[in-house]
Amino acid sequence: MTRVLLIDDDTELTSLLSEYLTEEGFIVETTDDARLGIADAAGNSADIIILDVMMPRMNGIDALQRIRRLSNVPVIMLTAKGDDVDRISGLNLGADDYVAKPCSPGELAARIRAILRRTAGKTVDDAELLKSGDLVLRPSSRTAEWKRQALDLTGTEFSILEVLVRQAGHLVAKEEISRRAFGRGLTPFDRRIDVHISSVRQKLGLRSDGSSWIKSVRGQGYQLVQET
The missing domain is CATH 1.10.10.10 (Winged helix-like DNA-binding domain superfamily/Winged helix DNA-binding domain)
Incomplete structure (x- = not known):
């Protein structure tokens, strides 16, 4: 099963996304500390990381930069709606995709599957109808x-x-x-x-x-x- 690490300090949104992704068959772990995402990337534990840009202690852009020094794990950035600066910065630093907040859980699940198909060269739940x-x-x-x-x-x-x-x-x-x-x-x-x-x-x-x-x-x- 695909392991997703969700890093966001918005507890309500994190709870909703985690519940939905779990029902979709993913193993989901959550944290509000971007530094844990860096440690996770170093250990190659997650199959994909969902990383919010606006985070306490360390913002998502800085965390992404450090993650890319350690791992090529796929990363989806959660950005403020209409914030092109964060989107462009994230993509330039190696983010695989971005989703504007507030986001649809269904859209996020689809982005995860699409990225995993592209990066792993295999179909993820493609047979699900x-x-x-x-x-x-x-x-x-x-x-x-x-x-x-x-x-x-x-x-x-x-x-x-x-x-x-x-x-x-x-x-x-x-x-x-x-x-x-x-x-x-x-x-x-x-x-x-x-x-x-x-x-x-x-x-x-x-x-x-x-x-x-x-x-x-x-x-x-x-x-x-x-x-x-």
């Missing part, structure tokens, strides 16, 4: 098929639909969808999920009885209809 009737999702490549045709989804739409497919036939609370798809809880009057669900509904079309493939329960959440 999520199915619900005629709907097929491939989390490793974040691609989808509907009735054997490619389904064009945005990254956010894929993340939301993945949450629903994993619990097809069951009501999923909006709070859970938000945490798993966006990496954070709902805020007051937050309509992001509703807007994205509406778009996915249009792309899936209607069932034979004229109803939607995604049912809504007012004030509670959404449910992907599971064909029997």
